[in-house]
Amino acid sequence: MSGHIPFLKVPKGQVLFREGETGQHAYAIESGLVQICVERGGKQVAIAKLGKGEIFGEMAIISEGKRSATAVALKDCRLLKLEAQQFHHRMEAMDPVMRMIVDVMLTRLRSTLEQLETLPEAPRQHEQPPAELVDEALARLRLEHELQDAVLDEQFSPFYQPIVCLATGKLAGFEALVRWDHPERGLVAPDSFIPAAEESDLIMAITRNVLLRVSKDLPEMRVRCLKNIENVKLVYVSLNVTARDLADAQFADKIEAHFVEHGMTTDALRLEVTESSLMSNLDEIDLMLGRLRRLGVGIAIDDFGTGYSSMNHLAQLPISTLKIDRSFVAALNDGEQNRKIVNAILQLASELEIPVIAEGIETQEDARYLARQDCAFGQGYYYGKPMTCEAALELIEGWNAEPVLPQLVQSLSA
Ligand code: CMP
Ligand code: MG
Numbered sequence: 157m158s159g160h161i162p163f164l165k166v167p168k169g170q171v172l173f174r175e176g177e178t179g180q181h182a183y184a185i186e187s188g189l190v191q192i193c194v195e196r197g198g199k200q201v202a203i204a205k206l207g208k209g210e211i212f213g214e215m216a217i218i219s220e221g222k223r224s225a226t227a228v229a230l231k232d233c234r235l236l237k238l239e240a241q242q243f244h245h246r247m248e249a250m251d252p253v254m255r256m257i258v259d260v261m262l263t264r265l266r267s268t269l270e271q272l273e274t275l276p277e278a279p280r281q282h283e284q285p286p287a288e289l290v291d292e293a294l295a296r297l298r299l300e301h302e303l304q305d306a307v308l309d310e311q312f313s314p315f316y317q318p319i320v321c322l323a324t325g326k327l328a329g330f331e332a333l334v335r336w337d338h339p340e341r342g343l344v345a346p347d348s349f350i351p352a353a354e355e356s357d358l359i360m361a362i363t364r365n366v367l368l369r370v371s372k373d374l375p376e377m378r379v380r381c382l383k384n385i386e387n388v389k390l391v392y393v394s395l396n397v398t399a400r401d402l403a404d405a406q407f408a409d410k411i412e413a414h415f416v417e418h419g420m421t422t423d424a425l426r427l428e429v430t431e432s433s434l435m436s437n438l439d440e441i442d443l444m445l446g447r448l449r450r451l452g453v454g455i456a457i458d459d460f461g462t463g464y465s466s467m468n469h470l471a472q473l474p475i476s477t478l479k480i481d482r483s484f485v486a487a488l489n490d491g492e493q494n495r496k497i498v499n500a501i502l503q504l505a506s507e508l509e510i511p512v513i514a515e516g517i518e519t520q521e522d523a524r525y526l527a528r529q530d531c532a533f534g535q536g537y538y539y540g541k542p543m544t545c546e547a548a549l550e551l552i553e554g555w556n557a558e559p560v561l562p563q564l565v566q567s568l569s570a
Contacts, residue, residue, distance in 0.1 A: 164235040172213070172227040172235075179216030179223050181237050184294055185209065188233025192225045194269065203269075205230065209290040217243050219262045224269055238297055245356050299352045302338075307361040311337050314366050314373070315542035318551060319394070319513055319535045322527040325557035329392040330377075331428065331535060333542045334366050354398055363401050370395060370425070371418040373545045378424070380552040387557040394426040394456060399433035403440065408447040415451075422452030426477070429455065431463030434473065442473060449474040456513065461501055471508060477533075478505045482516025485536070488525060495525075502529050523560045 163186060166172065173179065175195060183190075185208055192204040192212060203225065206212050216223045217240045247255060284290075306312065314332035321328045336344040353359040370393050381388045401407055415422060427448065434441055434457070445455050456477035457470075461484055480501055487494040498514075505512045514526045517536030526534060540551060 164233075164237055166229045166233040166235055168229055168232050170229045172229065173223050174226045175223050177216075177223045179213055180240055182211055182213040182217050182240075182243065183227075184211050184236040184238060184297070186234040186236055188235075189230040190233060191228045191230045193228065194225045194272075200226065207284075209284060209287065209294075211238070214238075214243070215262055215265070218247065218258065219266075221266070224266055236294065236298065236301075242297060242300055242356065249355070296352060299349065300356055300358070303349060303353055303356070303358045303362075306336060306338070307358060307365060310365055311339070312362050312365045312369075313337060314369050314393075314395075315544060316373075316393070316548040317535060317542040318540040318548075319533055320539045321389070322514075322523055322531060322534045322560055325387075325559045327381075327388040327391060327552060327555045327557070328533060329389075329394055329426070330548060331394045331542075332366060332370050332396070334362065334396070335542075350398075354400055357400070359398050359400050360404060363395070363397055367395060367414065369545075371414065371420060373548075374420065374424055376549060377545075377552060380549050384553055384555055387555045388552055390423075391552065392424050392426055392454070394428050394454075396428045396430075396458065399429070399436065399441065402429065402433075402444045403437065405444075407444060408451060411448065411453065412451055423454075426454035426456055428458040428479065430458045431460050434469070435463065438469065446474045449476070459515075461497070470504075475510060477513060478510050479513045479515055479535075480531075482536070485514050485516040485522055485526070486518070488522055498526075499529055502531055506530065520560060527561045 164183070166188070172183065172190070175193075185206060187208055190206045190210075190212060191202050192206065193200040193202050195201070212227055213223070215221070217238075247258075250258075312334055315335050316330035316332055318327055319329045319331060320326065334346055334350075336346075336349055338344050350359070353362055374393055377391055377393075381390050404410075411425075414420070415425075429441075429445075448455060454476040455474065456479050457473070457475050458479050459481045460478050461481045478501070480498065484494060484498050484501070488498060502512055511532040513533040513535055514522075514531050515535050517523050517526070517534040517538045519538055522536070523534055523538060543551070
């Protein structure tokens with residue numbers, strides 16, 4: 157099953173579908189030539205010839221109607237099959253005005269096709285759509301196919317990055333960051349596939365895959381914590397979820413069922429939601445986060461400071477942690493202004509009594525500065541890069557808590 161893309165090899169002469177049938181797929185032509193015909197006066201009349209980079213069969217998928225024409229391979233073809241689902245998600249997400257326009261265009265095209273009395277003498281060879289447009293669209297659709305296979309093949313796994321209590325230097329938890337172990341390309345970073353996964357429902361399956369792996373890894377992590385309890389707290393794992401996951405009305409029930417099935421305590425898992433994904437459907441998201449909080453699951457706002465959430469919005473949400481985006485931490489040494497922003501975020505969180513995790517800590521100096529400003533937790537290359545579960549287990553056992561501000565720890569314990 158490794159990363160196969162469902163190219164169809166279609167021999168010359170094969171009929172792909174007939175006019176009037178219902179349609180399940182559209183097709184993109186990777187190579188070859190396809191003739192589109194309609195029946196007039198009992199005869200098949202060719203109306204178009206389509207070549208490399210062109211798409212056909214999209215009309216019956218988009219408007220869920222019958223095939224407006226018959227498609228026959230004129231040469232041996234290699235076709236990329238495009239699932240109805242890959243279109244439907246996009247239609248649902250589309251701006252209502254654009255959706256209406258697509259609908260009007262399709263209806264007009266269908267009726268023009270039916271009313272055509274004089275058909276072209278020779279089938280039309282269309283002008284090719286711009287190559288970049290086609291390449292980009294097909295690359296995206298191919299990626300979605302690959303992701304579908306990857307979900308079934310469980311190619312997604314968590315990498316764990318340590319989260320540390322700044323004052324004591326104790327290990328507090330790990331953020332689970334998803335990696336795609338692609339059979340040919342090796343490890344793929346989330347940026348290159350999460351947007352495509354979010355646009356389809358695949359993100360939900362990926363989240364499920366990762367949660368399952370986290371649940372398998374966590375018990376051993378906690379056993380190792382007990383062996384080094386002086387330096388390590390009983391760690392939690394913080395899992396990134398998207399607005400799409402939270403939009404599933406059953407999400408909290410699924411998480412609860414998962415806890416029961418895997419014998420997990422709710423303090424072992426936290427969820428991270430980016431600030432920008434909280435911007436729409438506020439009421440629904442608020443409700444879902446509230447249900448998760450009542451289950452005992454901590455909720456962190458991720459990438460805080462980059463998503464323009466209003467203060468009102470922030471105070472309203474049932475969140476338990478705030479993560480300052482790494483871009484602010486990276487800029488700490490670039491001038492007074494950036495420090496003021498970080499300090500303001502810390503002050504705001506303190507007023508709301510929400511503990512803060514600063515992301516992107518790269519130096520001891522960053523850690524010291526943030527600890528002095530009462531930032532509770534830190535994460536970043538200074539403490540550890542995202543790593544495999546095996547490496548995380550070793551890290552836990554060998555962790556040696558080094559308070560960044562020893563005098564602060566003394567005063568805390570005094
Ligand atoms: P669909 O109606 O699903 O099945 C027949 C396909 O033929 C249709 O989608 C289009 O992809 C294609 N088609 C219909 N009319 C034309 C046309 N005038 N020129 C090119 N392709 C067409
Ligand atoms: Mg995160």
